[in-house]
Amino acid sequence: MDFAVLSVDRHRMKTDGKGITTLVALAGCPLKCPFCINKEWLAAEEKIKRRSVNELVEELAIDHCYFLYTGGGVTFGGGEPLLHSNQIAKFSEVCPPEWSINIETSLNVPPEQLQPVLTERFSYIIDCKAMQADIYMRYTGTEIGQMLHNLQQIVRKIPQERYVVKVPLIPEYSTGEDVEESIKCLRELGVPKDNIVTFKYRTF
Numbered sequence: 001m002d003f004a005v006l007s008v009d010r011h012r013m014k015t016d017g018k019g020i021t022t023l024v025a026l027a028g029c030p031l032k033c034p035f036c037i038n039k040e041w042l043a044a045e046e047k048i049k050r051r052s053v054n055e056l057v058e059e060l061a062i063d064h065c066y067f068l069y070t071g072g073g074v075t076f077g078g079g080e081p082l083l084h085s086n087q088i089a090k091f092s093e094v095c096p097p098e099w100s101i102n103i104e105t106s107l108n109v110p111p112e113q114l115q116p117v118l119t120e121r122f123s124y125i126i127d128c129k130a131m132q133a134d135i136y137m138r139y140t141g142t143e144i145g146q147m148l149h150n151l152q153q154i155v156r157k158i159p160q161e162r163y164v165v166k167v168p169l170i171p172e173y174s175t176g177e178d179v180e181e182s183i184k185c186l187r188e189l190g191v192p193k194d195n196i197v198t199f200k201y202r203t204f
């Protein structure tokens with residue numbers, strides 16, 4: 001049950017979680033976003049490094065003091081880190097309890113892949129892309145259903161201080177009005193106003 005790691009990026013501040021964090025990018029993603037900044041990289045098999053859970057904990061422990069003093073820890077991104085949810089759950093059992101563990105996800109995985117990490121031990125940074133099925137399909141090439149189901153599970157089971165939902169303005173795919181409509185849908189699903197963040201994708 002190894003991790004498929006694309007990169008490890010240390011000493012990040014305020015970009016993906018509280019305190020000082022290390023971003024671990026994991027391989028694989030079910031979506032096909034045209035503006036993905038990692039597209040080529042995600043496809044590059046030769047860049048994948050295999051790490052056992054214990055090896056990854058040991059490697060990241062070099063920053064243990066930074067994590068401890070700043071309330072930081074590890075952020076699993078990608079790619080889609082929930083494809084590795086069993087490994088992340090195991091990681092949480094092995095790493096020091098003081099480390100925060102953030103999961104940066106689009107949530108579009110089968111619900112059983114969310115289950116192992118659907119506890120208060122984890123914090124979530126969710127990019128919902130769009131709440132409209134047609135825009136979602138056009139941008140990601142994927143149905144929206146799983147994402148909506150998993151988002152409902154997060155709202156029900158994860159304390160509100162432990163998740164944020166990002167709604168992007170996607171040039172050529174969504175408008176300001178679409179973003180407003182997505183925010184309305186999220187509010188109706190029970191996502192608190194302060195947990196919703198908007199931003200604009202860069203298209204390069």
Ligand code: SF4
Binds near residue numbers: 030032035038039106
């Ligand atoms: S969900 Fe993220 S990693 Fe996956 S294709 Fe879209 S932008 Fe890229």
